[in-house]
Amino acid sequence: MEMRHLRYFVALADCLSFTRAAERVHVTQSTLSHQIRQLEEELGQPLFERIGKKVVTTEAGELLRGFASRALREVDQGVALLKPDAGNLTGQVRIGATHTFNMGLIPECVALFLARHPTVRISVEELSAEVICARLRAGELDLGIAYRPEDPTDLWFEPLYNEEMVLVVSDSHPLAGRKRIRMVELHRQDLVLLARSFSTRTMIDECFSACGAEPTVVAEMSTVAPMLGLVARTQIGTIVAINAVPEGMSGLAVIPLESPTPTRTPGILWRIGQTKPVFIQSFAVILRKTALGNSLRREKVGVRVNEKRAGRRVTERIR
Incomplete structure (x- = not known):
């Protein structure tokens, strides 16, 4: 045919x-x-x-x-x-994003999208995953960006990539020079983590339970930025998604975790059966490409940074 x-x-x-x-x-x-x-x-x-x-x-x-x-x-x-002479798109894209993705991914995607389609209006709200799901079901959002929900029911989750959680400590922390670290080694280590109401915290707790480790959670917070600020000023560590650590943020060491490796899957949330106008599909294309590109780039940068830090600490010990 x-x-x-x-x-x-x-x-x-x-x-x-x-x-x-x-x-x-x-x-x-x-x-x-x-x-x-x-x-x-x-x-x-x-x-x-x-x-x-x-x-x-x-x-x-x-x-x-x-x-x-x-x-x-x-x-x-x-x-x-x-076509080169195609008219400008018009309409509005209503987006709901959790804090992690609203820090860097969404601004980058919006900038790219508006450069191509300046006549489309974009509305972005920073919301919890639960609220995003509820607003999508009510038809108040066109798409959501969050981690995979535990019970999507009438929503369609489109995975973007798999994202590993990492240990973040200050440059002066005893673990700062490690290339990788097993989660059991964090037993009784001082940590600041997300509050227990977050699904990410539940996953981290399950990983600790699986390896028999019990860290000392000295503080709980609801957003990543203050957690990283606390880590940079103290000998307290934290566990966050690698993409939540701003590129170029000085004073921090990012260390991959293993045995087990906590992993989350970010993605796009859609309402099943919804009509997707061309301008919404166009934003989704930019989102997919940018998210995957950023993920691959951050993984490479993380490896290089940790190799340099490990090499520097070896040189210091020789001296």
């Missing part, structure tokens, strides 16, 4: 006249008739029938008509947007 088959079919289904349909798609009646016959043979059932001098759609033809029309509209809109 080729695109032209669908175009000829929709034209005939709309006009119910071989003469007018052929004029509409700029082919001869014999060509149109031949193409329709090819489509019917491929599908294995008639799409039209003649009643006297009239042409009518069969039940199968009427069923296919709606799907074919929508498919052609989507294709035509997409092709039109790729």
